[in-house]
Structures are given as structure tokens and as C-alpha cells.
Amino acid sequence: MQPIGIFDSGYGGLTVFRSIADKMPQYDYIYLGDNARAPYGNRSFETVYEYTLECVEWFFEQGCPLVIVACNTASAKALRSIQQNDLPDLNPENRVLGVIRPSAEIIGEYTQTKKVGILATKGTVTSESYLKEIANFYPDIQVFQHACPLWVPFVESGDYKSDAVDKIIQQDIEQLFKQDANIDTVLLACTHYPLLKDKIEKYLPGNVKLISQGPIVANSLVDYLQRHSTLDNRITKTGFKAFYTTDDVKDFEEHATTFFGEAVKAQHVHLEL
Incomplete structure (x- = not known):
């Protein structure tokens, strides 16, 4: 087996x-x-890097030639260091990809006003990764960020459907649009946030496009593997799926089924805490 590895600090990467x-x-x-170590959003760059590198090494040990870091915080705080500094020593033939670049590459196709809003964790906002990446592709686009530190804990706990979440979401969206009322495109720059999509849309102006990353990353990956046939040929293709968690298996299975959209059976893996 040489599967594609998909990594997140918790459940969000399942989207x-x-x-x-x-x-x-x-x-x-x-x-x-x-x-067991989630959420990553408020942790330091050094800690997120250490955790992410450890997980990437684990994937390589499982035979994965390609790892998708399906976590914006880890992509922002750890991916570049792993790609540039660690991958050449770990396995120069393997690849580690994130979710920020694919989103930045296509964001310009959605906006007419050239004003884009980013809703993300504190860690992703602080890193300014989206500001830098979008500027590389679309220097004429203005990017406005807002951190939503309570959203991931609500989603991880399963309380995201409660009415109490609505007021918090409304306040966060108002803070984003206070920066500029002409924002016409909002990117959910955290893979947990699609579960809040219905609530978010209630408080967005009607003309605003709301973008989730899952389809963007999937389309980007198809294109990437078409352009890198040597890597694609190394990946096995039998339709196999396995799920692992560093925390309680039953709890993971219960929540993961909601995120993934079908029943999930998981196994526990111990990493250094």
C-alpha cells in the first residue's frame, strides 16, 4: 500500500x-x-511545526509518497519549513502539499470588487500566509482577515448547531465587513468551517460568494497528479480508506462520521505528546 496521506489537527480535514x-x-x-493535541490555532509556530513534522514522518512510515496537510494552521505555520528543510532529508522523492496555495491560486476568479475576506483561526491570520500567497497571484486584490477563535471549539465539541453559535458568527462577520463593506468574496480558510456554512450564509450580504476549500483542493490535486505522473504512478489505487486518531477512537468515529458524511471506523495511533 502506498496511499495518499491526509492530515489535520482534528476533524476539519475530513471535509x-x-x-x-x-x-x-x-x-x-x-x-x-x-x-489529542487539537486545536492548533492558538499554538506557537514552533509547536505547530513540531507536531506537523511528526505527523508527516508517521505518514512516510506508513508508505505514503504524498501527504496533504488539510489544515490551514499547519499549512501556514509548518508547511514551507517541512518542504524546504526536512523533506530533502526525510525522502526527497515524496511530496507534502497544503491547502493555502490552491485557494490563493483561484480566488481571483470569484471576486468582482477585488476585495476578499478571509475567515480563519488566529494562527492562520497571524501568519499572514493568505495575504502573501494571494498577492503573488493577484497583486491587485485587497485581502481582509478576521480570526474566529471560538468556531473550531464549537465544531469540535459538536455544539455547532446550537443557537448560541449564531450570535458569535454574526459578530465575527460584522467585524470582517467593518474593514470594508465592498468585500464580495469570503473564503472559509479553516477546514472546520464548512459545517457552519448554513449559519454563516444567514449573516452574509446577499451578493457575497462564500467559498469552501474542499472542492478547490480536490481539483488542484487532480491537476497536480496529472502533471506529476511519476508520483501518481507510485500511489496505489484500490479504493482503500483508513482513519487514525491520536485521541479516543469512539469519540473520533462519532464526530468524524458527521464531517465525512459516512460511517467511519478508526484506529488509535500514539504520537509523542
Whole structure:
């Protein structure tokens, strides 16, 4: 088995996994949620880097030639260092990809006003990764960020359907649009946030496009593998899926089924805490 590895600090990456599996059902996959150490959003760059590198090494040990870091915080705080500094020593033939660049590459196709809003964790906002990446592709686009530190805990706890979440979401969206009322495109720059999509849309102006990352990352991955046939040929294709968590298996299965959209059976893996 040489599956594609998909990694997140918790459950959110399953929304990306779902889109990838729907687009590429023939491929083999391993998913790892580092739930025991989640959320990553408020942790330091050094800690997120250490955790992410450890998980990437674990994927390589499982035979994965390609790892998708389906976590915006880890993509923002750890991906570049791993790609540039660690991958040449770990396995220069393997690849580690994130979710920020694919989103930045296509964001200009959605906006007419050239004003884009980013809703993300504190860690992703602080990193300014989206500001830098979008500027590389679309220097004429203005990017406005807002951190939503309570959204991930609500989603992870399963309380995201409660009415109490609505007021918090409304306040966060108001804070974003206070920066500029002409924002016409909002990117959910955290893979947990699609579960809040219905609530978010209630408080967005009617003309605003709301974008989730799953389909974007899936389309980007298809294109990437078409352009890198040597890597694609290394990945096994039997439709196999496996799920791992660093925390309680039963709890993971219960929540993961909601995120992934079908019943999930998981196994526990111990990483250094």
C-alpha cells in the first residue's frame, strides 16, 4: 500500500478528504487526526511545526509518497519549513502539499470588487500566509482577515448547531465587513468551517460568494497528479480508506462520521505528546 496521506489537527480535514475521495475514488487514502493535541490555532509556530513534522514522518512510515496537510494552521505555520528543510532529508522523492496555495491560486476568479475576506483561526491570520500567497497571484486584490477563535471549539465539541453559535458568527462577520463593506468574496480558510456554512450564509450580504476549500483542493490535486505522473504512478489505487486518531477512537468515529458524511471506523495511533 502506498496511499495518499491526509492530515489535520482534528476533524476539519475530513471535509477536504470527502471532496478528494469524491473526485478521486480509485486512490488509496490514510487520514490522521491529531485530536489529542487539537486545536492548533492558538499554538506557537514552533509547536505547530513540531507536531506537523511528526505527523508527516508517521505518514512516510506508513508508505505514503504524498501527504496533504488539510489544515490551514499547519499549512501556514509548518508547511514551507517541512518542504524546504526536512523533506530533502526525510525522502526527497515524496511530496507534502497544503491547502493555502490552491485557494490563493483561484480566488481571483470569484471576486468582482477585488476585495476578499478571509475567515480563519488566529494562527492562520497571524501568519499572514493568505495575504502573501494571494498577492503573488493577484497583486491587485485587497485581502481582509478576521480570526474566529471560538468556531473550531464549537465544531469540535459538536455544539455547532446550537443557537448560541449564531450570535458569535454574526459578530465575527460584522467585524470582517467593518474593514470594508465592498468585500464580495469570503473564503472559509479553516477546514472546520464548512459545517457552519448554513449559519454563516444567514449573516452574509446577499451578493457575497462564500467559498469552501474542499472542492478547490480536490481539483488542484487532480491537476497536480496529472502533471506529476511519476508520483501518481507510485500511489496505489484500490479504493482503500483508513482513519487514525491520536485521541479516543469512539469519540473520533462519532464526530468524524458527521464531517465525512459516512460511517467511519478508526484506529488509535500514539504520537509523542
